[in-house]
Amino acid sequence: MKLDLRLDTSGDFYAQKFQPTKREDTLILNMGPQHPSTHGVLRILLEIDGEYIVRAEPVLGYIHRMHEKMAEVMSYPQYLPNPARTDYLHALAWGWAHVGAVERLMGLEVPERAEYIRVITCELNRINSHLLWWGAYLLDLGAFTPIMYAFDDREIIMDILQRVTGSRLTYCYYRFGGVSKDIDDRFVAETREQCTRMKERFKMYKDLVTDNYILRQRVEEIGEISVNACRKYGATGPVLRGSGQAYDVRRAEPYSVYDRFDFNIPTYDSCDAMGRYMVRMDEMQESINIIEQALDTLPQGNFIHPKAPKRAKPPAGDVYFAVEGARGKIRMHLVSDGGKSAYRLKLRAPGFSNLSLFGEVSSGTLISDAVSILGSLDLVIPEIDR
């Protein structure tokens, strides 16, 4: 038997598909799927000319877990823990999209107090998500200290959320017609305390990181995405707002009680990584603003609809529900045939559209800048692969 010990240079299916090129002096490079800057199992095929990227193509599907198929097999309440597993950083928004779609189809009314609790917890979770992005992004850019400060704040928020939701990351808190547990005075007091603390911390973050010269050199005028490119790829969230378009689902298609709160939608016209960075930093402050307003006007009442069904069985029909996640517009399109599980559930992951931009934006940039662009898109791979 003769073993062929030559290096297999042909690559796998994706590499072969990516391979054909007119140029002969370029190199095909695999970034990922275990690259630390991809935050998960994202693989990017790069055609490089020296340090410059000629072409880039993300390869997805390494953590595909059939979340959409599972919705067709599991009954509605059984699917409740699933959305949190798609985007583990902003789990509550995904859970909200699911319960919101089912509630809309059933015509189930959510008590006002439950809506306020949802807003408060979801915004706390958004701050958490942005804080982790902030720390991890700076880690990608070579700064180690900020993630420690970010986790200091995150732990406090997680402690607050743990007392009501019972978990620290993959929350399963929202139920059809409300939430699973009421908040108490201690929750309110702790949240207020954290809000005032966070305001001080933001000043520190600005001094430590945002004004930092080295960071500015790494993010300013890097990865410029025009509004038209965002529209072309369907990018939403901070990526779109960092390109100057003030689109936020909380304002554009107000759901729940968001129309009662007074908050700004931060936008930046610079279109670069700094713009997206600033949008997220401002968004955290807006979230705190919303939380404080919600705590001030928190009504009394039920935390779950008294006649909320234990086994939800929506009538036949189809429904669409969108919420604003930390990464953009989360949508769920639910088609029901009147059975105990969904006929079809389509999840729209904002990260997928945002990632699709990467190929266009990164061509012509340096590899180290591509890492910066990738980080500024705030990708959560399990959400993209679903």
Next chain:
Amino acid sequence: MIVKSIRENLGGMWSLLVGLRVTSINFFRPHVTVHYPRQCVPTLEGYRGHIELVPLEKDPLKSKCIACSNCVKICPTSCISLKATKPKKAAVAEGADSPAAKVPSEGKKEAPVKKAKPELQSFVLDYNYCSLCGLCVQSCPTGALEFSDDVYLAGFTRQEFVFDLLARLQRQAQKKEQ
């Protein structure tokens, strides 16, 4: 042009000094973290660990579970399995008064059997597959399930995470008695 770049660089250096001030202030602040194996966090209130059975108030060796299987049906990952025995007709007849025992023999459909509660034999939780959603606790009609607060649960094999909750309940009850 040169003046502009010098000013930019000086401003940049100043920003680094401002950053250094922040880190040096934090350097002299007390620790935020704890040295885990030697120290533990004071409270982890609200932590939802794996589920466990709630004992009856009068008999701590028995659980409140009535073996209705609601939790088994609703569990998304089907990690709960329970066994219950239907009380035997003879046993019911022994326990009940003799005229009542005669009723089923006359043709009416097992009326005394319906009244007798099935007894829980085993309640096994495969914690490997549990996603801690809490649907079982919510769906329990008698409140026989609760979350444990065992934060530092760890093991070497998968089999260690298959819990016999009824045995655990009895173990805990015996421990309390001692």
